[in-house]
Amino acid sequence: MSLILAIETSHARGSVAVVQEDGAVLYEKSFMSERSHNSQLFAPLGEALQISGDSLQAIVVGTGPGSYTGARIGIAAAQGIALSRHAPVFGLPSVLAPEVSELPDTFTVCGDARRGMFFIARIHSDTLLGEITLHDAADLAQRRAEDFETTWFTFDNKVPAELPDVSLSVPGATRLARIAFRLSPEHLLTLSTAPTLEPLYLLAPFITMPK
Secondary structure, three states: OOEEEEEEOOOOEEEEEEEEOOOOEEEEEEEEOOOOHHHHOHHHHHHHHHHHOOOEEEEEEEOOOOOHHHHHHHHHHHHHHHHHHOOOEEEEOHHHOEOOOOOOOEEEEEEEEEOOEEEEEEEEOOEEOOOOEEEOHHHHHHHHHHOOOOEEEEOOOOOOOOOOOEEEOOEOHHHHHHHHHHOOHHHHHHHHOOOOOOOOOOOOOOOOOOO
C-alpha cells in the first residue's frame, strides 16, 4: 500500500494528512497557529507517522505563497522525515490546493502580497500557469472583472471587499497529497531531485537601513 504524507503550514490553519493511492484518507488533522507552527505541527505529525509506518511513497509539503516562517517549518519537518524514512520529498505551491468540496479544473487564487500589493496565481489541471503576478488593488479588481467566468479563491480576508465573487478557502494537506498521486513518475522525479526546496517568494525582502 503506497501512502503520501502531506504537510501544509503556509497558512494560519495548518494541516497534516496521510492519503493512500486510491484517494482514501487514513489521517487528517488541522490546527490553528498564527506564528507558532513549530509548537503545533509535531503532535499531529507524530500521529501521522505512526499510521503511515514504512509505507511512505513520498512526502509533499506546501510551499505557499503565504507565511514564510510557517512554510519553512513545514519544509524543515518534511526534509527531516524524508531522511529518516528514506522517502523522496518535494514541494507543491499551496495555491494548487484550495480545500473545497468541488474544485474546478481551472481556477485562480488571489491574496495579500503585503506592501499594498496582491498576487494572482492561475491554475489548470493541478499546474501553476506561468508566474504568480503582482498587482495593486485597482489592477486586481480589473483583472477579476476581465476574468469573470473563472472561479476565484483567496486564502485570506485581506483581499479588497469590493472584489466580486471570490470564495474564501484554505490550502489543505489532503488535497496536496491527492495532487501528488496524480503526478507522472517523471514529474515526481524532477520535483524530488530539485537542488533546493524553499517557500515561494513574492517580493524581495524589505530591509530598513539605519539612518
